[in-house]
Amino acid sequence: MVYVTSVLGNLMIIVIISSDSHLNSPMYFLLSNLSFIDICQSNFATPKMLVDFFVENKTISFEGCMAQIFLLHSFVGSEMMLLVAMAYDRFIAICKPLHYSTIMNRRLCIIFVFISWAVGILHSVSHLAFTVDLPFCGPNEVDSFFCDLPLVIELACMDTYEMEIMTLTNSGLISLGCFLALIISYVIILITVWRRSSSGSSKALSTLTAHIIVVILFFGPCIYFYIWPFSRLSVDKFLSVFYTVCTPMLNPIIYSLRNEDVKSAVRRLRNRHVNWKN
Numbered sequence: 001m002v003y004v005t006s007v008l009g010n011l012m013i014i015v016i017i018s019s020d021s022h023l024n025s026p027m028y029f030l031l032s033n034l035s036f037i038d039i040c041q042s043n044f045a046t047p048k049m050l051v052d053f054f055v056e057n058k059t060i061s062f063e064g065c066m067a068q069i070f071l072l073h074s075f076v077g078s079e080m081m082l083l084v085a086m087a088y089d090r091f092i093a094i095c096k097p098l099h100y101s102t103i104m105n106r107r108l109c110i111i112f113v114f115i116s117w118a119v120g121i122l123h124s125v126s127h128l129a130f131t132v133d134l135p136f137c138g139p140n141e142v143d144s145f146f147c148d149l150p151l152v153i154e155l156a157c158m159d160t161y162e163m164e165i166m167t168l169t170n171s172g173l174i175s176l177g178c179f180l181a182l183i184i185s186y187v188i189i190l191i192t193v194w195r196r197s198s199s200g201s202s203k204a205l206s207t208l209t210a211h212i213i214v215v216i217l218f219f220g221p222c223i224y225f226y227i228w229p230f231s232r233l234s235v236d237k238f239l240s241v242f243y244t245v246c247t248p249m250l251n252p253i254i255y256s257l258r259n260e261d262v263k264s265a266v267r268r269l270r271n272r273h274v275n276w277k278n
Contacts, residue, residue, distance in 0.1 A: 006245070020269065026105075027093070029109050038248035044146075068146050073149070074120045081119045140155065175219065210254050
């Protein structure tokens with residue numbers, strides 16, 4: 001149910017934004033790309049997990065395992081950078097409103113999306129380049145519902161201490177860097193909004209709250225995993241499921257419930273559909 005809700009919810013966000021001229025702004029362009037990444041993240045491992053519920057032998061090929069690692073880190077890295085781009089968009093909109101249309105043009109938004117995918121793919125390739133050639137000659141059971149990089153590295157028939165440090169540094173730096181950039185930008189925006197007292201500021205604060213909730217839900221488990229990446233606790237599987245299955249579902253719920261523009265667009269789309277049927 002969560003998987004179907006996640007895919008349909010994010011697909012609905014993309015359809016609403018692409019079909020409503022009132023949502024033709026940089027923020028919603030970036031939001032539609034965020035929903036696309038969430039659809040991809042929902043599909044990299046969850047369908048196989050659902051199939052595995054009905055089979056006794058839950059197996060995956062080596063190539064499939066490497067593909068899951070590549071896809072997971074590509075999507076997560078891309079989403080991190082896209083969240084930073086969305087924070088920059090809100091920073092310009094609230095702190096420099098008179099220059100917003102000049103700075104946040106469609107060309108810059110496309111560049112942001114391109115950079116987010118490029119960083120995500122490069123981040124993933126940097127992991128995979130060292131993992132694919134590891135000597136796997138003994139244990140072959142991954143204690144999770146998908147191929148998580150730290151768990152796969154632990155199966156190698158060698159001392160993996162240097163690999164563990166490299167993994168921690170690579171993923172930790174991009175996670176911490178993006179998180180700090182988001183925190184700084186949101187603190188500046190909140191101070192700016194707090195100094196104002198208008199209906200426009202109230203609307204900006206409502207939109208900003210949705211962004212902050214998404215950031216906390218996204219980066220919380222991510223930072224946890226890379227603070228203790230190679231020490232497994234009982235809560236880890238729960239957080240893995242939440243991170244890969246539930247988080248993509250929460251984005252459309254949060255944005256649609258807290259955003260008046262999106263709710264108005266849903267009503268307009270429903271009215272058009274009713275009028276077309278009539």
